[in-house]
Amino acid sequence: CDESLTGQRYVLRDEHPYCIKCYESVFANGCEECNKTIGIDSKDLSYKDKHWHEACFLCNKCRVSLVDKQFGSKLDKIFCGNCYDAQFASRCDGCGQIFKAGTKKMEYKTRQWHEPCFACCVCKTPIGTKSFIPREQEIYCATCYEEKFATRCVKCNKIITSGGVTYKNEPWHRECFACTNCSTTLAGVRFTSRDDKPYCAECFGELFSKRCTACSKPITGIGGTRFISFEDRHWHNDCFMCASCKTSLVGRGFITDAEDIICPECAKQKLM
Template sequence: MAEPYNCTKCQESLFGLKYILKEEKPYCIKCYEELFSSTCEVCQELIGCTSKDLSYKDRHWHSECFLCTKCSRSLVEKPFSTKDKLLICTDCYSNEYSAKCHDCLKTIMPGSKKMEHKGNSWHENCFSCNRCQQPIGTRSFVQKDTHNYCLPCYEKQFAMQCVHCKKPITTGGVNYRDQPWHKECFVCIGCKQQLAGQRFTSRDDFAYCLVCFCNLFAKKCAYCTTPISGLGGSKYISFEQRQWHNDCFNCKKCSVSLVGRGFLTCKEDILCPDCGQDV
């Protein structure tokens, strides 16, 4: 005949009483609840053996205490969220905390995919091109006047076309004579160097960098033979179809500057009056 069980803690006989085995050790109901039962988060009372223990992240509730903090509806076997450790049904959470779609103004339910840009949120299907109505997803897009456009639609509807290559300008360009250019298309007609950000000039509607313009069109200094650009306010001397840089307009013999002074000519040379008397 088997020996009667005694409660492991209080040693009271369990004969004819309900008891619970834990790790093969018997406990009376009272001792088991004192030792092992959890405390309910809401009512702070023990969750007895005869009650259903609902747990979430090491926290416990009676089933009758497992309620939405906002509307008090039961959350047993229903989806829920938490805010500051408080239980909230998905409806209340959505109404109070979930983002609203910038397009349809409806709540973006927790767990559903949403798109975000500059502080605004959209349902995935609402985040679409304002022109073709196709979802943008993760493709590149442009925002204009609070509307979103995929790049092909934006280029067709808004982007200016480069005068040179006839393709849309989407990332900034150059305006020259009231016409738009890609900066990589706006180049010197001579050396093909980009002109954006540097000084240039034009002739016959063609743009030239200063070096090419001077080499092609500027008059040559009669002394040093390099071009006289005349650009940017630089001064030069002109006499009988010949030109000199100011710094080059000197007496051939004594090298004194003749700018603003009288001078004489001897064949191809220019001389100061003093040196000219010796000729």
């Protein structure tokens, strides 16, 4: 402004003197809070190319002074630590509390936890670096997940970890799926059932099947075995033969002779 600086305060910048008024007009920063110039007699506080008078450096929400205090910035505004945390800090999906500076954070998909809060929902043991299984917004350790949801054997009620057999829509260990009578494993072999209990073919025949009048062995019917019944007596097809000449009577007429059955030819010979 070419005004004489004799007897006045002035500011030297780049070896050029400026009167106070011109210096503040050209070089002083404007305050973000009050929009007034931060004069040379005021302390200029700056953050990210923004400036405040010391008295104007306040939390945008609670208006507490931020001088010499920790603060946070959001949406071009500054906040004290408490207000920033309350409004903007991410929160733990376990306890609902904020993540303080330096706190270790455990993340899975869009969720996050404090390390102690990232725990099995059943046993409450922190997961840490161990494997886990998510189910319906809950986190399970492997042990608790198996205990709660794993398939269990109908017979022993223990977890089926591999293989297994399904019978009538119920799961069994292969070694547990055994004959009710002799305990022989039935996995991969022929079997039948009675009263919803499985039996090997041999035990079923011995316990429940009709017996052949000729050989006294059981007629199981398993595997398409054919048999013949007559007057409450039963025969295997191969055993249904004439008591005299041993000719098969399957599909032929026959005659009873006391407890025996005989072919018509042998019956005629007996009458002669």
